[in-house]
Amino acid sequence: MSGSLALIEALKKQNVKIIFGIPGGAILPIYDALYDERDIRHILMRHEQCAAHAADGYARVKGEPGICMATSGPGATNLVTGIATAYMDSSPLIAITGQVPTSFIGKDSFQEVDIIGITTPITKYNYQIRNVKDIPRIIREAFYIASTGRPGPVLIDVPKDIQTDIDDVDFNSEIKIRGYKPNIDPHPLQIKKAVDLIINAERPIILAGGGVHWSRAYDELLKLAELLMAPVVTTFMGKGAMPENHPLCLGCIGMHGRVEANESIMMADVILAVGVRFSDRTTCKVSDFCVNAKIIHIDIDPSEIRKNIPAYLPIVADAKKALKSIIDEIIYRGLKKEKSEWFKKIEMIKKEYSDNEIKEELTGINAVKLLRKVLPEDSIVTTEVGQNQMWASLYFKVLKPRTFISSGGLGTMGFGFPAALGAKVAKPEVPVVDIAGDGSFLMTEQDLATSIVENIPVVVMILNNSSLGMVVQWQRLFYNRRYSNTLLKGVPDFVKLAEAYGAKGVRVNSLNELEQALKEAINSDVTYVIDVPISSEEDVLPFVPPGKNLREIILKR
Amino acid sequence: MKEYILVAIVEHKPGVLYKVSNMFRRRNFNIESIAVGPSEIKDLARMTITVKGDELTIEQIIKQLQKLIDVIKVSKLDPNKSVIRELALIKVNTPDSKAKSDVINYANIFRSRIVDVSEDSLTIEITGSSDKINAFIELMRIYGIKELARTGAVAMSRNFKSFKIEE
Secondary structure (H helix, E strand, O other), X not given: XXXXXXXXXXXXXXXXXXXXXXXXXXXXXXXXXXXXXXXXXXXXXXXXXXXXXXXXXXXXXXXXXXXXXXXXXXXXXXXXXXXXXXXXXXXOEEEEEEEOOHHHOOOOOOOXXXXXXXXXXXXXXXXXOOOHHHXXXXXXXXXXXXXXXXXXXXXXXXXXXXHHOEOOOOXXXXXXXXXXXXXXXXXXXXXXXXXXXXXXXXXXXXXXXXXXXXXXXXXXXXXXXXXXXXXXXXXXXXXXOOOOOOOOEEEEOOOOOOHHHHHHHHHOOEEEEEOOOOOHHHHOOHHHOOOOOEEEEEEOOHHHOOOXXXXXXXXXXXXXXXXXXXXXXXXHOOOOOOXXXXXXXXXXXXXXXXXXXXXXXXXXHHHHHHHHHHOXXXXXXXXXXXXXXXXXXXXXXXXXXXXXXXXXXXXXXXXXXXXXXXXXXXXXXXXXXXXXXXXXXXXXXXXXHHHHHOOOOOEEEEEEOOEOHHXXXXXXXXXXXXXXXXXXXXXXXXXXXXXXXXXXXXXOOOHHHHHHHHHHHHOOOOOEEEEEEOOOOOOOOXXXXXXXXXXXXXXXX | OEEEEEEEEEEOOOOHHHHHHHXXXXXXXXXXXXXXXXXXXXXXXXXXXXXXXXXXXXXXXXXXXXXXXXXXXXXXXXXXXXXXXXXXXXXXXXXXXXXXXXXXXXXXXXXXXXXXXXXXXXXXXXXXXXXXXXXXXXXXXXXXXXEEEEOOOEEEEOOHHHHOOXX
């Protein structure tokens, strides 16, 4: 069997149904093998970066690896932003790249790039295949590494001669990874100590991160919160780990966290942090972050413990298993918390900062709130990066798990639209909406072609302030309104742009028109671009300025 | 900042040294020295890494090393319970017989060996702790060092049980 066929066969054994990619010289044999393949759908993208983001979006919705493919050299380097995005948000992306033939490696051959060297710091692991015989094992290992423990991207580089070489391959070969044994089960003693701490806490709080999504610890999180009557706040990556309309859920903390969330965590005496890495955008000034609270830190990645903040009690384990053990221990001890003073205080704070009503004006905030009103609960929302993303974080209440997809760690502009395509492929039965900004959308809009040709209808709601809004906001606040290179001056006409690709485009001038457009768009069988003109003067507030702590929050301009 | 010696058992295959050294660079950790060679098991290599830092940094270095999939095992050696050795080759300027005999004398005191002699230089092989080698090098600077090569420390715990890899 040829290397190419072995690769496809091995992918099928991993249940791969979808590949996002673009062919090129050094990956021709694999694409030739794909030509006859009926069980795998290859979605031809218009830029490799979008292939990576789409596969990432697919992975985040499905909770299993998404696959992207590109040729050597520029094809491979174009994947890099997407791989780094997946790495920062612990998403199980599998990237397969063509490479020049083995004998050409190191000779600066045409379209040769050292993609192994380039992606080493942004992958969980990477492989360059040297023998056809190794292909089944490497593919199995790659999927195992990408999807277990703390998930992350794996790259497989396939030299062209390996794609065409013929050899006997054994698809049942054992995998053997000596240096990789994720610790799944929590230490029982640590669980007992954790229960002692939270049961005796006066003001306990749960901080849920992206790890809750990846381990699907939703039921456990909800059950534990209700058992303890403890409020739940999330990191940005944890958003939606608990339904955000639940009375105990206070939303995201962080630089653009909800005030009630930031306030509450800073008052807590015990923090049960699960699947979080305490990023700088979450903690803000880290030396002021909950200094008097005892932090129980649950994470499957031991290197996260004490990396950014001191943990009073570390638990290295899978989030779901750890939470389940804590619940079992609480139930075993027969403890159940009633509504405490703390709970009443939380209720009060929550009421004080409640801002669900939608005002008349066509603003970014109102558009996002309106979107929630219009969208069915199980719809998927992706975001770009910048103001659009932070408005979504603050005002779009996520009600179902895995329905909010956004580039948190790397903050990749241009992520939302291709990720929406990936999400739609993963879950064709629900509407998918990209909350976009004009700046971000222009970075990957060429894949409107993909959405039309491949029939992947999504909705792009562009909050169009004709500027790089978040940068403008920082320039307004910290650089004396010196808008250096941030005003995009409105080009292009997004309606015409959409139409040029065969998509539908509409510009709205009021919230009423937006509501109409959204209703039409989510029922449309073709991609819809909705241009929502807003003011570039609108800020994302509240805002914790850089270097300040979670309480030093700006509420109003 | 204290100096620590870490021993990492890693897969003996291409690219692993790059992955390890790249991790140090990208996370802003400094390597004082690194020595790599085969271990007692055929397809595993042994790295002895000397690093400086506070306790928290060292803890992070160990965890980040362990996180690398090609790294099988990492341990921090206790200097009091370990054998730590470094080898250096030093080519010293010895233009006259006085200098030669002086250097030979010092070499004997430091229990090192003369491995090459030429008209105007002596090459000395010295093994020992880094401190001992540093002291000897300082002494040799008086005469002028023409060339210097050091291996970096290799180390092993004295405790028999402490570092056995299962095959």
